[in-house]
Amino acid sequence: MVDYQNKAPGVYIEEITPAGPIAGVGTSTPALIGTTTSLAPDLTMGKPVLVTNWTQYTANFGGWQAGLNLPYAVRGFFENGGTTAYIVPVTDMTGLPGALDQLTRVPDVSLVAVPGLVDPAAQSTVIAHCEDMRNRFAILDGAPDSNPLKADGPLQKQRAGLLSHNGYAGLYWPWLVISDPLAPAATPGTVTVPPSGHLAGVMARSDAQRGVHKAPANEPVRGAIDLGYPLNDSEQGLLNQASINAIRRFPGGPPLVWGARTLTDGTPWRYVNVRRLVTYLEASILQGVRWAVFEPNNTALWKGLERSISEFLTRAWEAGALFGRTAAQAFYVKIDEELNPPAVRDLGQVIVEIGVAPTRPAEFVIVRLGLWAGGAQLSEG
Template identity: 40%
Template sequence: MPTHTAYPGVYVEELPSSIRSITTVTTSVTAFVGHTRRGPLNHPVRITSFADFERRFGGLTSRSPVAYAVHQFFGNGGTVAVIVRVARAGTGKEAQVTLESTEGHSECPVLEVHAKEPGIWGDGLRVAVDHDTPCPDETFDLQVLDAHGSARESFSGLSMDPGDGRYAETVINAGSALIRVAVVGEGRPDPSGTVSKAFHRELPDLNVELTVKIGEVEREFTLYDPDCDGPAPCDVTELALLLEHKLRSLPDAPGKHAFAGTQVTAFGRRIQVVAGSTDPDDVVRFLGECANDLGLEASVNPPVFALCGGEDGDPPGPRDIIGSEARKSGLQALRDVPDVNLLALPELASYESTDDIVTVLSAAERLCTERRMFLLADAPAAWGSVDAARAGIGAFDPVRGNHSALYFPHLQLTDPLTGRLRSFPPCGAIAGVIARTDGERGVWKAPAGTEARLAGVHALTVKLTDRENGLLNPLGINCLRTFPMVGPLVWGARTLAGADALDSEWKYVPVRRLALHVEESLLRGLQWVVFEPNNEQLWQQIRLNASAYLHSLFEKGAFKGGTPRQAYFVKCDKDTTTEADIENGIVNVVVGIAPVKPAEFVIVKIQQLAGQFDL
């Protein structure tokens, strides 16, 4: 605020800077679109490690080229990925189980539990229910377990009343990453395991012989022996502790944990007995007249309710990968995702029809052009030789855009699932190399050369010679090579528009990607210009801010030229913005850059000297 001058002297006033800094955007966030074991369909999910991928999408599976591509991406230096799971339309089914209630003295379904996402992964989920809440006659707890009995999620104090703040459908559907539920009836779901009738305040005679059966194993024991068990239980909680101790001391069947892991919980005036097993057949049953007198068979259920019926969706076809812009499915799900720079479609390499590949690549190229992304295309798996590549590249003429690059041949790596060598499309590893190069050198450095080593790669499906490389490079095919002492690496950095015959100004990958990086950074960094007065003062600020940003790139080596004047320029004045533009609310900014092109051909001339020289 302005300084109020009240006396003679020196005043200090801090003024805000007129420079609005333009922040550089990301360069190597890679989107993978295709089939995975699990995960939300057509919903982009950002991950930062392969462990994230395993937790969210189920890890490696032989049916998922995306899973292997993501594994290779992080193995080669990738840091951030966006995954879009796609399945063939009309396939895939969620695992589910319906919980019933007997509180109305007749069994009726009350709560449907579904796996959050389609797939057989949901068959490994288990649900446990208890009424051990502060209001045991009205609310319930629900736990989600895995097949080994480990707790994954827990929800307490749930209500079946839609007007309650802990309404089960609202709380679980909003908070669970594993399941969703639907209330389909009145009443609460029955608890897991065996639940007794309500005991009176004075407990009955507990010095009785009981027979318990879990699964196929039957055991007998004395519930309370005054000579061995000390003072008799005084309330339901002490009775639950005694019964749990007795059951856990009974011998189990070989390899089982049903008796040893038994849990007995007291809630209200009742007790709940659950076998220490996730096998739905391990139901706890108390047999005989004494058990009936104690009310130990009021409700008998499995120890857990197992979800079942999940089905994996079939691998997606070309239409599924392309998706629908209206439904935001497939590739179109990436339209609303910021900071995606690279796109990988490892599913395409296995397509038998080149027409299908070209159809998907055409849609992907359009998306990349609109969203300023760069597409990493794999050579078809059918290209098993240099001649096949030379014969097949003509089919890619309709998609020879400058927002994509094609890599050949495929990689041979050890499959972590089988321990055997297997061929994989290279796009995941290439994306990792690009991310590593961007981090170490910058987006203007060609992701190729001896620094662009392919980690974990044993060999390539086609071993190329210099002569064969020389046949493919002019066609715009980026070759992967193996060199002594270095190993497999990337040995090409041309866009699909970079064939010699096309003579494109966007011939090289780093030039195209640097321009995209500058465009996106300026687009975001100049948002403040909107609605500002369109005059010389605004133009001066634009020139200052844009020049400061470009100069930072110049100092890092992004542009060629010995001086800033030779490396870049920013023009925004009355020559670029006319009176007519001002009347229409338009300001025009012209930016020019001189990117460093890669040195593809290094010629070393050696001259033989005649005569001898004295040292």
């Protein structure tokens, strides 16, 4: 600030730093909750710990142990392209509520998984946490099941107990078969592990390569050599109707994520990428307009907010995240007297209305094959 008290009367130029463009928040940092082999002396049970590689994880929590799902999930996360994760060690699932409470204090978490947890009541607490925070998505493991379509079987009973009205969770099945790291080199074996840690890595990789707007499906699951249950098309069709995301293995290829639905009961939030995209947009805008707090609530502020938010959404549209031939078709930003009458301004509030048209995945690709005979076309829909 220039000290004008000691200057001669006149006109002076003072440069100010304008509000910068809105930066996108991170979308691929999971919190992985579970029991560990050990715990470093300086760590506390139930407190999130940031790790950036497998070696750092083993130094803090130990390595492999038969019956523990967390080490396999963490290794699967890093194998599939993940770079940063919070590990929350718990003694058992009685520590889950406390772990989730601790995660409310870690704003950069965007995914939550409890590898191996298949109890729908406990999983519902994870969903509720994500819905309350509104900036993260729950990756849930489906229950192991030898008959996934049986109404009173483990998987269908689990699914019946899960719901996220606004799509903050996805359920994935079956479990993955990986090489057993505890097996002797002379007699290698396999072990079946829950998919949620690997899926967190798949989402991180997809976000980095394509963007959060791309459905994290039709993506290979690195480290998986087979599946605990080989689904066929008719079985998956029924699971897909129940919003259970399948992991499939097609001839000659690796296991692939082959579903992108959330656990919602409505259409708007049906797809994983739509939910995660809108979460990303909301979190980025909330973080990017903090400069406006305590500013004079006038039309100059409104124009500044409109300009900043529109610029950010234009970048999202240009990246292919929003649908429309023009930016005007892809989104709108409204901030005016209608939304902000004197009664609202007197409360110290500024209301901005934003509408976006997210791109949705091509879940069903219809190929129409035509046969030409004497100029006539015969086609199968």
